[in-house]
Amino acid sequence: MENILVIQPLVALIAGILILVMPRLLNYVVAIYLIVIGVLGLWPQLGSLGG
Numbered sequence: 001m002e003n004i005l006v007i008q009p010l011v012a013l014i015a016g017i018l019i020l021v022m023p024r025l026l027n028y029v030v031a032i033y034l035i036v037i038g039v040l041g042l043w044p045q046l047g048s049l050g051g
Contacts, residue, residue, distance in 0.1 A: 011036055 015029045 007040060008037065
């Protein structure tokens with residue numbers, strides 16, 4: 001769970017920089033950000049399904 005706390009600000013920072021550099025990427029950056037945060041949030045539950 002600690003890794004998620006480190007990764008989220010990093011992903012948000014990269015997304016913010018990409019949006020500033022290329023505003024047309026806003027939809028893609030937001031979509032990818034939401035997917036990444038969703039997968040990271042579900043990762044502990046996904047790992048426990050295997051065994």
